[in-house]
Amino acid sequence: MLKIENLHARVEGKEILKGLSLTVNAGEVHAIMGPNGAGKSTLGNVLSGRDGYEVTAGTVSYNGIDLLALEPEARAAAGVFLAFQYPVEIPGVNNTYFLRAALNAQRKQRGEKELDSMAFLKLVREKLKVMQISDELLHRAVNEGFSGGEKKRNEIFQMAVLEPQLAILDETDSGLDIDALKQVAQGVNTLRSPGRAFLMITHYQRLLDYVVPDFVHVLADGRIVESGDKSLALRLEEQGYAGVRHGAVA
Amino acid sequence: MNEIMNEQSSTATALRDNAAVAEALGRSYSAGFVTQIEMTGLPPGLDEDTVRAISAVKGEPEWMTNWRLDAFRHWQTMPKPDWAKLNIDPIDYQAISYYAAPKKQPKSLDEVDPALLETYEKLGIPLHERAALAGVAVDAVFDSVSVGTTFRKQLADAGVLFCSMSEAIREYPGIVQKYLGSVVPTGDNFFAALNSAVFSDGSFVFIPKGVRCPMELSTYFRINAQNTGQFERTLIVAEEGAHVSYLEGCTAPKRDENQLHAAVVELVALEKAQIKYSTVQNWYPGDENGVGGIYNFVTKRGDCRGDDSKISWTQVETGSAITWKYPSVVLRGDRSVGEFYSVALTHHFQQADTGTKMIHLGKHTKSKIVSKGISAGRSSNSYRGLVKMEKGAEGARNYTQCDSLLIGKQCGAHTFPYMEVKNPSAIVEHEATTSKISDEQMFYCRSRGIAEEDAVSMIVDGFCKQVFRELPMEFAVEAKKLLEVSLEGAVG
Numbered sequence: 001m002l003k004i005e006n007l008h009a010r011v012e013g014k015e016i017l018k019g020l021s022l023t024v025n026a027g028e029v030h031a032i033m034g035p036n037g038a039g040k041s042t043l044g045n046v047l048s049g050r051d052g053y054e055v056t057a058g059t060v061s062y063n064g065i066d067l068l069a070l071e072p073e074a075r076a077a078a079g080v081f082l083a084f085q086y087p088v089e090i091p092g093v094n095n096t097y098f099l100r101a102a103l104n105a106q107r108k109q110r111g112e113k114e115l116d117s118m119a120f121l122k123l124v125r126e127k128l129k130v131m132q133i134s135d136e137l138l139h140r141a142v143n144e145g146f147s148g149g150e151k152k153r154n155e156i157f158q159m160a161v162l163e164p165q166l167a168i169l170d171e172t173d174s175g176l177d178i179d180a181l182k183q184v185a186q187g188v189n190t191l192r193s194p195g196r197a198f199l200m201i202t203h204y205q206r207l208l209d210y211v212v213p214d215f216v217h218v219l220a221d222g223r224i225v226e227s228g229d230k231s232l233a234l235r236l237e238e239q240g241y242a243g244v245r246h247g248a249v250a
Numbered sequence: 251m252n253e254i255m256n257e258q259s260s261t262a263t264a265l266r267d268n269a270a271v272a273e274a275l276g277r278s279y280s281a282g283f284v285t286q287i288e289m290t291g292l293p294p295g296l297d298e299d300t301v302r303a304i305s306a307v308k309g310e311p312e313w314m315t316n317w318r319l320d321a322f323r324h325w326q327t328m329p330k331p332d333w334a335k336l337n338i339d340p341i342d343y344q345a346i347s348y349y350a351a352p353k354k355q356p357k358s359l360d361e362v363d364p365a366l367l368e369t370y371e372k373l374g375i376p377l378h379e380r381a382a383l384a385g386v387a388v389d390a391v392f393d394s395v396s397v398g399t400t401f402r403k404q405l406a407d408a409g410v411l412f413c414s415m416s417e418a419i420r421e422y423p424g425i426v427q428k429y430l431g432s433v434v435p436t437g438d439n440f441f442a443a444l445n446s447a448v449f450s451d452g453s454f455v456f457i458p459k460g461v462r463c464p465m466e467l468s469t470y471f472r473i474n475a476q477n478t479g480q481f482e483r484t485l486i487v488a489e490e491g492a493h494v495s496y497l498e499g500c501t502a503p504k505r506d507e508n509q510l511h512a513a514v515v516e517l518v519a520l521e522k523a524q525i526k527y528s529t530v531q532n533w534y535p536g537d538e539n540g541v542g543g544i545y546n547f548v549t550k551r552g553d554c555r556g557d558d559s560k561i562s563w564t565q566v567e568t569g570s571a572i573t574w575k576y577p578s579v580v581l582r583g584d585r586s587v588g589e590f591y592s593v594a595l596t597h598h599f600q601q602a603d604t605g606t607k608m609i610h611l612g613k614h615t616k617s618k619i620v621s622k623g624i625s626a627g628r629s630s631n632s633y634r635g636l637v638k639m640e641k642g643a644e645g646a647r648n649y650t651q652c653d654s655l656l657i658g659k660q661c662g663a664h665t666f667p668y669m670e671v672k673n674p675s676a677i678v679e680h681e682a683t684t685s686k687i688s689d690e691q692m693f694y695c696r697s698r699g700i701a702e703e704d705a706v707s708m709i710v711d712g713f714c715k716q717v718f719r720e721l722p723m724e725f726a727v728e729a730k731k732l733l734e735v736s737l738e739g740a741v742g
Contacts, residue, residue: 048697051689076699088694092712098698101708106699141712158698 001026001197002067002166007058008222009039009046016042018222019058024166027194031208031233032201034219035241040201041085043219044170047199048082049075062166076102077109079165083155083172090142095154096124098142099161106162127160131187149180156187167191168199173207185210205237281532285369285392285474291350296343298322301447304349308416308450311423321436321446328440334574334603335632335664339508341545346510348448350478352392369472387412389453389469391482401465408464410494411456415483418454425456429487433516433553433580441512441547441574445481449514452482457492457523466722468497471513473533473544479510486516488523490556495526497725508536508571512547521556521583526564528721530729533569535736538627540599543571550577551607554586554615562589563606564720566729568736571600576634578607581615581646588617591717593729595710595736596629596661605635605666610643610676619650622714625661626737632664639676646673652682655713657706657737707734 002024009017016039024030034040046053047060049072060067067075090098104114115123128135133153143151152172159167169188173181188198188211200213208216208230216232217224220241226232292303301322305315352363369392387401389412405412411422418426436446453469473480488494511533517525527550536543546569552561563577579588590606608617617637625631637648654663669678687709695705711718711730718726 050693050697072693072696073699073701076697082697084694084697088688088690090691090694090709090712092715093708098695098708101704102695102698102700105701105704109699162698 001063002199003059003061005059005061007043007046007060008056009042010054010056011042011052015056016222017046017058020219020223022217022224024197024199026165026197027192028215029192029198029200029211029213031213031216031230032199032219033203033205033216033233033236036203038219039222040219041170044082044085044168044199044201047075047168048072048080073105074109076162076164077106081159081162081164081167083152083159083167083169085170085172085174087143087146087151087155089144089146091144093142094138095140095142096121096138099124099158102158103162124161127157130190131157131160132183133157133187148175149177152176152180152184153187156184160187160191163196165195166197166199168201170201171203172200173202173204181207182210205233208233281534285365288353290353291347291478294345294347296346296348296448300348304448304450307349308419310416310419313423313427314419317431317436318447321443322448324437325440325443325447328437328443331440334634335630335666336572336574336601336603338545338572341510343444346479348479348481349450350474351450369474387465387467389414389467391451391453391469391471392474404464405467409458409461410463410467411454412467413454415449415452415454415485418485422454422456425487426454426485429485429516429518430483431516433518433551434514434549439549442514442549445483445512445514445549448479449481449483452484452513453486454484455486455494455496457486457488457494459489459520460491461489462492463494466495466497468499470499473509473511479512481511482513484513484515485518486525486527487518488520488525488559490520491522492520493524495722496528497722498527498529499532508543508545509534510545510547511570513549515548515550515577517550517552517561519552519554519556519559519561519586522558523556524560524562525552526562527552527577528725529563529565529567530721530725530732531565531567531569531573532732534571535569535600536571536598538598540571540628543600544569545572546570546575547572548575550575552577552579552588554579554581554583554588554612556586557583557612558585559583560587560589562587562591562720564589564591564717565593565604566717566721566725566732567592567594567602567604568732570602573600573602573604575604576606578609578636579617580609580611581617581643582611583615584612585614585616586612587615589720590617590619590621590635591720592621593624593714593717593733594622594631594633595624595733596626596631597736598627598629600627600629602630603632603634605633607636608638608648610637610639610646610648613642613644613646615643615646617646617648619648619652620716621650621652622717623652623654623663624657624710624713624733624737625654625663626657628660630662630664632666634666634668636668636670637678637680638669639671639673639678641672643673643676646676648676648678650678650680651716652680653713654682654684655710656684656686657710703738706737710737 004022007017007020100120218226301318389399434442457463519525533544561579581588588608594602594604596602621633623631633652639646652665
């Protein structure tokens with residue numbers, strides 16, 4: 001589904017990604033771990049097309065198309081979703097309205113029929129139930145006045161409604177207490193399916209106790225330096241990143 | 251019968267929706283067309299004879315002519331106001347024609363020239379009552395005269411008087427003489443004095459004691475003739491316990507010359523009366539290089555004359571090259587309430603200096619001001635507001651919220667709040683914010699699939715929510731679309 005080859009990217013003139021390669025197949029859950037400043041969030045931002053990230057070399061093929069050539073909204077319509085590390089507030093814009101506009105904008109780009117309010121509301125009700133999220137979130141403005149946990153839950157809820165093929169979770173676990181973490185993890189697990197892949201960017205092993213990944217990668221200094229299964233995450237927890245990086249260089 | 255009415259009104263709405271879509275696709279000022287119709291009028295120029303001529307053509311009584319002449323003489327002695335943050339080329343008052351009207355003066359709606367009906371049809375304001383928007387009575391003012399007023403009979407049955415100002419002067423001189431100029435005196439300011447001298451028409455509303463007006467009333471102002479100024483005068487009186495909601499809309503053709511619009515609106519609310527006045531102002535704003543557009547100098551003031559009365563102004567201002575407008579409320583009666591909700595959007599080279607005045611005289615009077623300014627392009631957008639607590643305003647309160655949103659780097663937003671508090675028990679609160687549409691917000695929307703322009707509309711709409719929900723439904727939809735069209739090309 002996703003094939004990243006030798007990806008180099010710069011932010012404000014500084015090279016952050018230095019030859020990153022990664023292959024993700026449908027149905028797989030990949031965890032990307034690594035120390036601060038390794039380029040984890042940059043990877044998420046480059047894949048979803050944020051301004052200010054300049055790709056200087058390499059390719060990203062998504063379902064056979066050149067992902068980097070698409071505008072952010074076209075990537076979204078093609079099924080790429082980024083759960084933000086810091087979800088953005090949009091004052092005065094109702095959460096439900098926003099989500100319906102997003103879903104219909106995507107459907108329109110894909111040449112599908114837009115959902116009317118009744119059909120959309122039905123969909124939202126279903127998803128709320130599955131995700132065990134209270135409908136109180138729907139009546140508020142997008143992320144306005146939300147607690148950290150509510151913001152992250154809202155991201156997962158958006159993901160559930162938009163049903164992406166490739167979901168990138170950028171430190172969705174950071175700043176969550178254990179109950180909120182469990183709820184977010186449960187949401188992700190519910191959405192796991194053979195047709196959908198996850199790229200979970202995280203600092204800590206903690207999340208991986210609840211969402212068990214198929215692969216764990218260590219990202220250091222702009223490259224994947226080690227890959228393995230979930231046991232790699234446990235080892236990182238014990239030894240820290242310093243050992244891994246040292247091992248990679250050796 | 252009811253069913254048929256509903257069906258037709260939904261057709262009318264659908265037509266308006268289609269027009270709005272076409273407008274959005276056409277990416278231009280869709281109300282910019284010119285109506286070809288035989289006109290009559292006065293040549294450019296302004297002196298006492300002009301004032302007399304206007305009064306004569308309207309068949310006005312002598313007291314009215316003298317009232318105008320007094321105003322004119324006063325005007326000649328007045329300096330032009332220059333305190334607003336506006337750059338205005340000098341206006342040549344002798345180059346303007348002060349009266350223009352369609353040659354054929356209809357006696358009733360059935361006799362209105364088809365070209366005029368078509369004009370209003372195109373603007374989404376059908377004047378035939380069978381096609382008209384259900385529940386909204388319209389007075390249509392074309393250049394200097396009212397061309398028709400719908401639903402008059404239904405309103406008359408309820409005791410509501412709704413007609414053109416010219417007609418009111420002839421038919422209800424007692425009421426007009428009692429209230430005209432009682433809120434905005436002829437010498438109030440330069441533009442109000444000019445208006446008092448040469449106003450040609452406008453709307454008149456009188457809601458007698460205890461009556462709740464059975465439908466929304468509205469006036470649609472259209473400037474068509476070239477080199478003509480529009481000077482309309484509106485007077486709304488709500489007697490004890492009466493309620494009325496009034497809407498006002500405005501458009502003009504695209505022209506390279508600036509045109510002058512100087513209106514006066516007076517509202518009088520007696521004891522326990524309530525007046526809600528909503529405006530969607532879409533005068534031609536000029537092109538993207540700042541050529542042409544309407545100069546909009548308007549004096550709007552409401553007088554809460556009776557205890558427990560309430561006057562509420564809601565305005566959405568997207569048009570005009572220059573806007574100079576401060577809808578105000580004099581809170582005379584005890585416990586009276588004044589409100590001002592405003593969205594002012596400027597783009598390209600538009601300049602707006604707008605706000606309100608809340609003058610608290612009575613005890614325990616309350617006022618609320620919510621102003622939302624949106625600036626794009628190279629425009630300049632200023633909020634100017636006065637909150638005055640006079641000596642007798644025991645326990646009076648004001649709350650002001652003033653937010654500015656900037657789009658792009660070349661526009662300006664300014665806030666000039668003035669406060670005068672002479673009663674120590676009065677409470678005045680002021681909150682102000684200035685924000686930009688952030689790259690973060692844009693990327694968040696786009697990463698969810700929403701295109702750039704739609705994201706801007708959505709963010710702006712959210713910013714204006716507090717004001718839009720004060721508008722009657724029909725108008726809120728209209729206002730939202732208008733903002734979208736006005737913001738085209740503001741990003742990217």
